[in-house]
Amino acid sequence: MVAFALVFGLMGSLGLLLMKNSLLPTFDSIERRFALDSAKRVVSGFDEQMAAVSALNHDWAFWDELYFHLQRPNKVFERSNIGSAAMLTSNLNAVLLLDRQHQMVGFGARELSGGVMPRAPDMLVPLLRRWAHKPQNPKVTECGLAWLQTKLAAVCWTQVVHSDGSGPAAGTVVMARELDAATLAGIAQNAGAAFTLDPTDGSAADTPHEPTDTWKLPDFHFLAHGDVGVQYSPATITLKYRLEDLEGDPLAWVHMRMERSLMAQAQHVVTDVLFQLAAVALATGLVLLLAVHWWLVRPIARLHADVVALSASRRWDSVLRYDRPDEIGALTQGVNGLLAVLRAQVDTLETLSSTDALTGIANRRLFDERLGLELGRLARRSAPLSLLLLDVDHFKLYNDHYGHPKGDSVLQQLGHLLQTCGRQQDLPARLGGEEFAMLLPDTDAVGARALADKIMKALEALNLEHVRSPTAATLTVSIGVSTWTTVQGSGAELFAQADKALYAAKHSGRMRTCVYGAPDVPRL
């Protein structure tokens, strides 16, 4: 029972542990995937900001009025298109116009957040440096990020050509739009992930942690250098992405910090589920334990107790009753089968131990037992009890003459004769050798003598030839009788009286019956 509970508990714990070990990693990988997707959306948000400026910049690059303006600067055009009002309308913070030699021919600006004004060198200097090692791509709008004063901005530039794309470029149009707090908040909102922007100025935020992992981001339109450093802790996943400037140098870190709420929830869920499963397992185990106890242990214990009681009482004739259509019923039937075999064996042994092997009538053991019983009955009620002792005359001579087997046959016939002569309640027995006895309940001396006569007549009728007998030509017996109407002593004394009578019969010529108490029989 205890072993069963232990095994059940062990298997349950193992199952729960396996479940925990498979559930948490699944939640963990879901959370990592989610963090990576968030990082992609944030970086994509920066890329989209550049794409928006890029579209406007591209339109201007194929604008004939700008094309002609670069060739012949026009004050009206400049005022209405790169004046501060126009900057506001187009949501730009700076527009820089360059001629073919990259000389500034126009600059319009709108103040950045915090009230500072962008400066033309903020755009021109990094561009010129970039073009020094990576020349401008004709008719292709390019974008990058740059600091305007201390503000992050998306900067795009395209060579200005005729609207039909013909002719050599008249110069370059450069535009900048600040990625102000509202824009960054929009990126964060669209991405569904909060982030901070930290300049790569060598401050602590510059290298806040060593990443434990690196995720590769796909190439976006303008941001094509995508590695995200990842650092895990039990409570957060921290991601950092490096924004680069026009020359490919570090510009700022985008730090994303994501609470591992899913893992925390998963831990709770798993713990809850574990507790619930443990409770269910415990309840199931208890129910199973009770069921096993009720259906198996209890009946087996009862069966065991019955078998023990049966062994103690030695009542092999008992039958165990468990009518069940299962293994316990089968076990009970098996025990009953064994009992039947045992009963048969005991019966056989009892028969063997109380029967004379040669004649098949009772032996001395059974005779003594019945004698004791009959004496007990005699003590309780006044019905006479007689005992006949019978001995074959000159049986030694018979054996000597006819041989032992023939002698055996005679003894068998005598046994049968005694059985047929007596009544149902009489007990014929062979006491040993050629000596027989008959115990006659409810029989007085007259009745006993009458039976003795009947036996002699029946033997005479058998006409068993005995040529060596000095007494008669056929086999004869001598009989001694003793009768008690009340108990006068032990069974041995009744027996001794009958033996005395038999002795008298032998010594008065054999082939006769003597009754103890008669004048011709001496007293004990």
Ligand SMILES: Nc1nc2c(ncn2[C@@H]2O[C@H](COP(=O)(O)OP(=O)(O)OP(=O)(O)O)[C@@H](O)[C@H]2O)c(=O)[nH]1
């Ligand atoms: N065939 C056979 N003979 C037996 C058996 N038991 C005893 N005897 C023989 O019975 C004979 C008994 O002989 P005795 O005691 O001298 O008595 P008896 O010859 O009958 O003479 P009386 O009793 O004086 O008439 C012996 O020879 C025994 O060997 C037996 O089971 N079978």
